[in-house]
Amino acid sequence: MRLLPCGDTALLLECDTLDEVAAWSEQLTAAGLGQLEEIVPAARTVLLRVRPGSVTQVRREVQALDPAAAAPPLLDDPPPVPAPETAIPVIYDGPDLYEVGELTRLGARGVVEAHTSQLWRVAFCGFLPGFGYLVGDDDRLHVPRRADPRTRVPAGAVGLAGEFTGAYPRSSPGGWQLIGRTDAPLWDVERDPPALLRPGVRVHFVAVS
Amino acid sequence: MTAVLTVLDPGPLATVQDQGRVGHASSGVPRSGAADRAALRLGNRLLGNREDAAGIEATLGGLVVQMNAPLTVALTGAPGPAEAAGRTVAHGQPVWLEADAVLRLGAPAVGLRTYLSVRGGIAVPQMLGSRSTDLLAGIGPAPLSGGDRLPVGPPGSEPATAQAASRLPHGELSLRILLGPRDDWFTPAAVALLGSACWRVSERSDRVGIRLDGPLLERSAGVELPSEGCVRGSIQVSADGSPILLGPDCPVTGGYPVIAVVDDADCDLAGQARPGDVLRFRR
Numbered sequence: 001m002r003l004l005p006c007g008d009t010a011l012l013l014e015c016d017t018l019d020e021v022a023a024w025s026e027q028l029t030a031a032g033l034g035q036l037e038e039i040v041p042a043a044r045t046v047l048l049r050v051r052p053g054s055v056t057q058v059r060r061e062v063q064a065l066d067p068a069a070a071a072p073p074l075l076d077d078p079p080p081v082p083a084p085e086t087a088i089p090v091i092y093d094g095p096d097l098y099e100v101g102e103l104t105r106l107g108a109r110g111v112v113e114a115h116t117s118q119l120w121r122v123a124f125c126g127f128l129p130g131f132g133y134l135v136g137d138d139d140r141l142h143v144p145r146r147a148d149p150r151t152r153v154p155a156g157a158v159g160l161a162g163e164f165t166g167a168y169p170r171s172s173p174g175g176w177q178l179i180g181r182t183d184a185p186l187w188d189v190e191r192d193p194p195a196l197l198r199p200g201v202r203v204h205f206v207a208v209s
Numbered sequence: 210m211t212a213v214l215t216v217l218d219p220g221p222l223a224t225v226q227d228q229g230r231v232g233h234a235s236s237g238v239p240r241s242g243a244a245d246r247a248a249l250r251l252g253n254r255l256l257g258n259r260e261d262a263a264g265i266e267a268t269l270g271g272l273v274v275q276m277n278a279p280l281t282v283a284l285t286g287a288p289g290p291a292e293a294a295g296r297t298v299a300h301g302q303p304v305w306l307e308a309d310a311v312l313r314l315g316a317p318a319v320g321l322r323t324y325l326s327v328r329g330g331i332a333v334p335q336m337l338g339s340r341s342t343d344l345l346a347g348i349g350p351a352p353l354s355g356g357d358r359l360p361v362g363p364p365g366s367e368p369a370t371a372q373a374a375s376r377l378p379h380g381e382l383s384l385r386i387l388l389g390p391r392d393d394w395f396t397p398a399a400v401a402l403l404g405s406a407c408w409r410v411s412e413r414s415d416r417v418g419i420r421l422d423g424p425l426l427e428r429s430a431g432v433e434l435p436s437e438g439c440v441r442g443s444i445q446v447s448a449d450g451s452p453i454l455l456g457p458d459c460p461v462t463g464g465y466p467v468i469a470v471v472d473d474a475d476c477d478l479a480g481q482a483r484p485g486d487v488l489r490f491r492r
Binding site for chain 1: 231237239346443461471
């Protein structure tokens with residue numbers, strides 16, 4: 001773990017793996033540091049936003065934490081709350097489905113099978129409000145981003161990029177390989193919480209026609 | 210009767226802003242908030258409002274509003290001509306306006322954004338804990354347009370400040386920076402250039418970011434950066450080497466390396482930089 005400077009109201013914690021990011025995020029949330037306003041986990045980093053004037057203090061407090069040394073649960077502790085699970089219906093007719101089938105050598109049907117048979121987990125959000133980056137159980141669907149990003153990806157498009165899958169909560173430019181679309185309510189500011197896919201949520205994709 | 214402010218003309222761009230949206234960044238929700246937070250806080254202090262009350266951020270003047278009841282207002286931020294009922298409205302102090310008065314803001318001589326605060330604050334509904342308009346994420350009230358009716362909240366009970374001390378520098382803006390988190394992705398020459406060059410604010414600048422015209426900043430590493438969290442004030446360098454100073458509506462994550470970050474307090478100064486202005490960064 002490295003703590004990098006990020007102005008006078010933030011620190012950037014850099015990790016080697018996504019699992020390490022998850023462990024640090026959990027530890028930082030549990031530690032409840034008084035000067036820490038919020039954290040932004042990402043692929044290899046956790047951004048710590050702190051109150052003005054407290055960077056040095058938070059740096060010291062974070063260095064004293066050790067995510068590997070999290071205390072084992074005591075016998076009389078209540079069992080941990082299971083992470084929420086949600087099913088996302090997908091129509092697999094994306095414009096890049098066949099290309100992803102060729103890239104992965106799974107074929108279009110194999111891509112759908114691989115996407116629907118894994119339990120995915122939201123590692124972090126970013127890019128757009130409610131845009132979750134989901135990681136799966138294996139690397140069968142790891143594909144590069146499109147070389148030529150689209151100027152407009154419609155809301156609800158389901159895509160793949162690198163080690164992640166995700167769904168666009170609103171239309172935007174985008175470079176992900178699109179394999180399908182969903183009408184799941186990914187983002188609704190009237191709902192609490194507004195994001196359906198927020199860090200920690202587990203997801204099954206279900207093929208519908 | 211609730212006091213209501215009616216927008217007759219928003220000018221080039223006017224939005225409702227407060228101190229921003231905290232606590233939803235991990236769901237991808239940007240901070241947003243006033244581009245010059247200190248100016249809006251000052252306006253609120255002048256009126257006895259809470260510092261985090263909402264006001265109107267007017268861009269390059271042009272805003273025309275009418276109130277349906279007597280109301281005390283304050284103008285802060287970029288100073289420009291302002292008049293109501295044929296009289297000049299002073300900048301940086303509380304001003305009492307009678308019912309039906311029409312307040313008109315002209316274009317400021319220096320700076321970009323003028324804040325109109327009202328006693329009681331603009332009381333549009335909060336969204337995710339803030340009344341700020343986020344132009345990129347599409348959260349909060351839409352940018353103001355003619356005919357919009359904005360409710361005014363009940364007067365606050367904070368002690369009001371009588372004096373205003375908001376001054377905008379003429380000419381170059383000098384902003385303090387801290388190198389990192391990704392200064393090691395750039396050549397030593399690029400890091401030196403960042404501090405020595407004059408950077409001109411491009412026409413293609415908005416609340417999301419200020420594009421800076423100047424020398425290109427060369428990277429020493431050729432690999433791609435996985436997206437990572439970033440803050441307002443980050444100087445992000447795109448693939449071709451040109452820097453962008455991120456503003457209040459910047460996304461919570463970015464995929465380009467950040468060479469340095471402007472001090473939080475100086476981000477308010479950057480919020481007043483207009484196209485053509487010159488910025489310098491000092492360590």
